[in-house]
Amino acid sequence: MISAPILDTRFRLTETVALDLAKSYGTPLYVVDEKHFRERIRTYLTAFRAAYDRSEISFASKANSTLALVKIAYEEGCTIDVASEGELRIALAAGVPGNKCHLHGNNKQVEELQFALDNSIGHIVADSFDEIELLDGILSNEQRASTKIVLRLAPGVDPVTHAKISTGQADTKFGFNIADGSAERAAQRCLELGFNLYGFHCHVGSQLLDPEAQRSGGELIAKFAVDMKDKHGYIAQYLNVGGGLGVAYTSGDQPMGMHEYCRLVVQAVNTALEGTGIDPILGQEPGRSLTAESGVTLYRVGVIKTVPSKALGQRTYVAVDGGLSDNPRPALYGSKYTVERVAPETQSSDELKNMTVSGKHCETDKLFDETPLPADLKVGDLIQVLCTGAYNSSMASNYNRYPRPATALLRLDGSHSLIQRRDSWDEMLAREILPEDLA
């Protein structure tokens, strides 16, 4: 029906399953396929191991921190990348030991660091000189020796992606700039303070369809590690080249395969390290590429309206029962998606017509602009949006006081489990406080 990428690896629901899920849990509904998610992780692990022996993959839990998915990622052999105390609490609740997590953040709070230390965090990725001094103030002698510190570096590469998810360039709030000497000063300061400096990290951006920036980020942090050995005799035990591998939101997106990608990045690192005696564990922390394509969002069509349009002559709006609050990505990043009808009320025709899918929020709330849908789409039909397993559930809000959707997990045996329930009305009111004089 809709033209697909050459090798369409994205999970999609069949009509029978979609109808069953909608009946069981209502819509809008996030759905994640367990088999697909496990296979994505296995492929990535295999690809990385094949390219580099001493490799380690951390699941960037910000992409989807639903408890069950974090648990599955850990079960499959990933450590967990957390970017806040909240994400760390989720990982711990999923049964992941603190020493199998590492903590990111450009402005970590004392309480956040203390909580991580109390839970024997695997390593802390330090992001600023202020954080180094903060750590100096709170690390006990024992923690100073045992806590691994990794420095996040800004390698100064500009990736080809949306400006809002680009982080590797020099003008970034993240990490220590290599070119201006900050990274070297940070490393020296850690050594001077007796920190257990474990190695270096960079993450240059997200949804990268062109991997050149990651290749060059890997090369630059490896070269930096060599420089630190030559100048200060410091030998890095760990290098992490971040996440960022892109996925196929639409048929136009052609991300690089995991095997090819791992080979490319590893080659850049290996070339820089050759003959230097530095033999680090090499880490990656993918989020989107592990979980995005394993998930879909199921909506029910509520209103279909055709209006005059200056640009198009006529525009057909299809209003679904979700929107900006369950998928802010079109509004934030201009993201495009593949939208398909899954369960027609009546027999479907093959004829397609461009329609604009909008949400039910009190603003323009255009989700998917002029996207091909069956010409006989009807109120009550179910539509699925592919590739919503990353940065949808984790970025959902309660705007307009809509309950955030539930997430269902399709199990390996064909059954399904609710892994996150819809917000309840009680929950929504639970945070509200009416001062006595207003009561």
Ligand code: LLP
């Ligand atoms: N490591 C670090 C330090 C990161 O900042 C990120 C993503 C990742 C790993 C995982 O990157 P991935 O493999 O998922 O590309 N909300 C945006 C994405 C923000 C990404 C932030 N950092 C979106 O919806 O596109």
